Amino acid sequence: MKSEYSGVPPVNRKSEEFMISAEGHLSEEGIAVCVDALFENQIETLPEAMSSHLSECSDCRREVVSVWELLREERKQRRVFEPVPTGIARGRQRIFTYIYRVAAAVVVCLSAGILAYFGWRLNEERNAAGKPNAAIEQAEKQTAAQTEGNSVSATSKLATALEVSPTLEGLVNSTSRTTSIRVLSPKTSETVSGSVVFAWKGIGERSIELQILSNHEKVLWTLEKAHSPVRFTAPLSDGIYYWKIAENGELLYVGKFFTRRSSP
């Protein structure tokens, strides 16, 4: 029990029991601490129970990432997070919890709104199931090799999975001004498992070019004449992916999603 967390734990041991809810998921407090750790680049100092849950539970991970992204945007734009002297860590935590609550409410409203708005059904699949090309297989192999070579801990895997592309990140959710394309799926930062459904509206029967990119901006898959909806079924390793829609060379949309393989 003593040397369980070497280094400087950002969480005091006493409050740990409140980090996991009765249902076994991260509590609001727990989510807040994880987001905090992400901001401070200290994922590896999270208590084992939290980090292992986070690496296994896509729901909690999605929540952490959504809140993290929201707060990061907020921080970028308005510098909500003033650096706070470490002496008043408690006050800081309280401020954080407040901001977290606001952010969580926004996430809930957004998800509810999106679900309500897009009560659509996927009944026509005009596109053949996605097939991986050499690049994606290569990427898979490399990841597997790296994972085998070093004993990568769950937390550092998570940290790698959360690396964003500096270039694409800024484009996520941006849409072209000249078209009225509306993306239905995947939702921004949605966590998908097994297959990814890409769906959009607003461009009639026109076909577009669809691409999936890794978080290191490598094009993994291209479908040149895509009609909504497209189901991509090739396995992707856990992590962040981006996708693009383009028409005649013009970028219409950039999206982002997370993948989580179904339980091993």
Ligand SMILES: [Zn+2]
């Ligand atoms: Zn969970």
